[in-house]
Amino acid sequence: MSPRPAPRRRAPSGAEALQDARVQRILATVDAIPPGRVASYGQVAEEAGLPRAARFVGTVLRRFVANRGVPWHRVLGADGTIRVVGGTARDQARLLREEGVTVRNGRVAMADFGWQPAED
DNA sequence: ATAGTGACTTTAC
DNA sequence: GGTAAAGCCACTA
Numbered sequence: 684m685s686p687r688p689a690p691r692r693r694a695p696s697g698a699e700a701l702q703d704a705r706v707q708r709i710l711a712t713v714d715a716i717p718p719g720r721v722a723s724y725g726q727v728a729e730e731a732g733l734p735r736a737a738r739f740v741g742t743v744l745r746r747f748v749a750n751r752g753v754p755w756h757r758v759l760g761a762d763g764t765i766r767v768v769g770g771t772a773r774d775q776a777r778l779l780r781e782e783g784v785t786v787r788n789g790r791v792a793m794a795d796f797g798w799q800p801a802e803d
Numbered sequence: 804a805t806a807g808t809g810a811c812t813t814t815a816c
Numbered sequence: 817g818g819t820a821a822a823g824c825c826a827c828t829a
Contacts, residue, residue, distance in 0.1 A: 705826090723811085723812090724810075724811050724812085725811065725812060728811085728825085733825075735811090735812085735823085735824050735825060736811090736824080736825045736826075737811040737812060737824075737825075738809065738810090738811045738812090738824065738825050738826075739809095739811090739824095739825045739826050739827085740810085740811080740825090741809065741810040741811060742809065742810080742825085742826070742827065743810095743826095744810060745809085745810050746827095755810085758810080759810095760810085760811070760812085761811075761812055761813085762812095765810085766810045766811075767810045768810070769810095771810080772810090775810095
């Protein structure tokens with residue numbers, strides 16, 4: 684029989700990654716965060732079925748979400764801190780305030796604005 | 804296949 | 817309140 688090269692699937696990258704199921708679940712989860720609410724990267728990862736992939740969530744958002752209708756600004760660090768670096772951080776704070784979320788010193792009170800999927 | 808990197812998180816000072 | 821280190825996922829070179 685012809686020795687075919689291993690049909691091993693390489694990790695999707697670039698535009699292909701958008702078709703990856705994991706990426707889709709992450710984007711869908713972020714999209715599910717209601718206005719006026721925020722969630723942490725770890726929480727998004729968990730809701731997306733990727734319990735410890737908080738870092739990956741950040742990577743996905745940085746790479747693909749900027750130009751799409753996904754509410755990326757509702758994702759913060761576990762302590763409610765804006766983790767984005769650069770001018771984007773200012774945009775995030777502005778977008779959150781437009782939704783009625785209080786941002787103080789680059790930080791949001793998760794206890795008050797944290798998204799609780801089970802609840803709503 | 805190994806090493807480096809990051810929009811993370813948790814634990815320990 | 818803060819910094820440091822280690823663990824974590826998956827991408828990149």
